[in-house]
Amino acid sequence: MIDGPRKAGRDETIRSVVELAQELVRRPSRGGIDDYGPVLGVLEEWLSARAVPHRRLRDGAGALVGLLAEVAGGRPGPWWTLDACVDTAPYGDLAHWSFPPASGEVRDGWLLGRGAADSKLAAAMYCHLAAGLAAGPRDFAGGLAVLLDVDEHTGGFGGARAYLADPHAVRPAGVIIGYPGMDEVVVGGRGLWRATLTVHAPSGHSGSSRTVTSAITRAARLVGLLDAADLPGADGASGFPLGPKVTVTAFHGGQGFSVTPDRVDINVDVRTTPHFDAHAAETLVRKAAAEVDAELPGPVPTSLSEVASWPPFRLEADEQPAAALLSAARQAGLDVRAKTAGPSNIGNLLAGQGIPATAGFGVPYEGLHGIDERASLAELADVYAIHQRAVDELLNRPFESP
The missing domain is CATH 3.40.630.10 (Zn peptidases)
Incomplete structure (x- = not known):
């Protein structure tokens, strides 16, 4: 009492x-x-x-x-x-x-x-x-x-x-x-690693008889690769309670209807763990970008700008x-x-x-x-x-x- x-x-x-x-x-x-x-x-x-x-x-x-x-x-x-x-x-x-x-x-x-x-x-x-x-x-x-x-x-x-x-x-x-x-x-x-990716392509007219692989098409392929990425420790088997995660959180490019854009900017958020750190996150994202550049070549390689990184x-x-x-x-x-x-x-x-x-x-x-x-x-x-x-x-x- x-x-x-x-x-x-x-x-x-x-x-x-x-x-x-x-x-x-x-x-x-x-x-x-x-x-x-x-x-x-x-x-x-x-x-x-x-x-x-x-x-x-x-x-x-x-x-x-x-x-x-x-x-x-x-x-x-x-x-x-x-x-x-x-x-x-x-x-x-x-x-x-x-x-x-x-x-x-x-x-x-x-x-x-x-x-x-x-x-x-x-x-x-x-x-x-x-x-x-x-x-x-x-x-x-x-x-x-x-x-x-x-x-x-x-x-x-x-x-x-x-x-x-x-x-x-x-x-x-x-x-x-x-x-x-x-x-x-x-x-x-969990930590995080964040970056903006810029995907390039020649601009063009949507009604043109000339076929151009647009920046949107190339960026969409990149998003698909990131969504499908196989992440180590995602099942929690590493001993850390949470697994890593990759998420595309923004996709910006183009305006109107008649022009295909020459660039698309993508924001990528990666939640990191002791077994999948910032270096591993950057390596994974760069590998996906390089795969798109090889599969669907553009005028310049996809560029990457790191925004933030926090350790787990x-x-x-x-x-x-x-x-x-x-x-x-x-x-x-x-x-x-x-x-x-x-x-x-x-x-x-x-x-x-x-x-x-x-x-x-x-x-x-x-x-x-x-x-x-x-x-x-x-x-x-x-x-x-x-x-x-x-x-x-x-x-x-x-x-x-x-």
């Missing part, structure tokens, strides 16, 4: 988390669309009022891309990071929303609005965890950093990149990424910080599964730097990246306590229920 004063303190903490999250949701911060100043300003004011040490993060062009709060312990030890993005997905069609996307209202136990689930509630929770550490005795080892980043939903990851490049930041031993959902903790992810990663069952989060959830009586995703973006970025990362665990949600996004508050106290227990374990600090 939690005694009266401690229960009142816990309830006040949860109320404060919700209030901060409401203020964040009320500041539109769609990635690549809105000004991030207002939402980061709410966080900066909150941290300053509670004397939580923090500073601004800027990208190479000087743009504000996040805040970094840091609380150092009184003993030597590793630093750990809690990361929650405060930019969001776009709204989509406003006509389909049943409440304003920047509502911030609490209705029937749900926090309503874009970013409520991904990931403004987590940002509010992590700020409170940092404030609790900053206000108490420094009876822990190492330190805790809280990264409140933007430029995540654009895929640029400007805040995370600025943090990793900051010469004054302590390199984290591991990162917990705030994400909703109580059933799973992400402990790994997977933590061991006892590897931190996932182990602490899974252990804390299970001590609370919850059946939480370890999951390998495909991919988990910032987790892959960190993996490329040799930094272990996990995503989750958070409250139940609906409408993430879609219509009527909302986050359940009924489970927030338990989620907060589980994160606090995990942080205390990582910092070698006795756990005290909030």
Whole structure:
């Protein structure tokens, strides 16, 4: 049983988390669309009022891309990071929303609005965890950093990149990424390799008596080869939970009806694994392109431009910080599964730097990246306590229920 004063303190903490999250949701911060100043300003004011040490993060062009709060312990030890993005997905069609996307209202136990689930509630929770550490005795080892980043939903990851490049930041031993959902903790992810292929052919008139193999025909043949590609480990026999996958995600070329185009651009997305890496992905795609060039020759060879590459990663069952989060959830009586995703973006970025990362665990949600996004508050106290227990374990600090 939690005694009266401690229960009142816990309830006040949860109320404060919700209030901060409401203020964040009320500041539109769609990635690549809105000004991030207002939402980061709410966080900066909150941290300053509670004397939580923090500073601004800027990208190479000087743009504000996040805040970094840091609380150092009184003993030597590793630093750990809690990361929650405060930019969001776009709204989509406003006509389909049943409440304003920047509502911030609490209705029937749900926090309503874009970013409520991904990931403004987590940002509010992590700020409170940092404030609790900053206000108490420094009876822990190492330190805790809280990264409140933007430029995540654009895929640029400007805040995370600025943090990793900051010469004054302590390199984290591991990162917990705030994400909703109580059933799973992400402990790994497929990587990705993305490229644009440009297929060439002579242009011509569709009604001409002269037969020309068009760029569309050549590109369609290439798509067929990629769709039929035999991928090693696709059956999961390699030991990695997910197999590789090749997907053509865009096909652009031509206009009108009477002219056959001289080029078609194809986007190819390959999900990679430890047994089918970026080099293997590029080799497969180049081989398919060369086969088309030999079978249906064009004026110039098919060209390839790499767009992005992320390495796959997977933590061991006892590897931190996932182990602490899974252990804390299970001590609370919850059946939480370890999951390998495909991919988990910032987790892959960190993996490329040799930094272990996990995503989750958070409250139940609906409408993430879609219509009527909302986050359940009924489970927030338990989620907060589980994160606090995990942080205390990582910092070698006795756990005290909030």
